[in-house]
Amino acid sequence: MSAPVPTPHPDRPVPERHVPERTCAACRRKRPQSDFLRLTRTPQGWQLLAGRRQGRGAYLCADSPACWQEKKLRRAFGAQAARLAGELAERRAQAGGPGAQPDRRDTLYSETMTP
C-alpha cells in the first residue's frame, strides 16, 4: 500500500514579480528602477556610471530634465550638484532624439577578434 502522493498547493497564489522601486533624489517620486538614471558614489564623488551597481547609489528620473537642475540636485548632492547638472545636460545632448544610434559595442568586440 502506498501513501497518496502529496500534491502541491494549487490554491496558493503565485507571488507577483517584485519590481524594486526607487525614489528620485530630486523630486522624491517613486518609480520602478528602470525609469531612473543611477548615480554611484565613488571616492572621487558622485558619478554617472552606467551598469555599475556597487557602492551607494542615488536615482534621478531618466526622462525628466527638471530633475537634473542644479538647484534640485543640491539637496542630495551638495557641492557636486553643479558638476552633476552639467554632466546630465551633456548626457542628454549626446543621447539625442529618435535618430540616436544604439551602442555599437558588439561591433567593436568582433573587430578586436579579427586577426
Ligand SMILES: [Zn+2]
Ligand atoms: Zn525626479
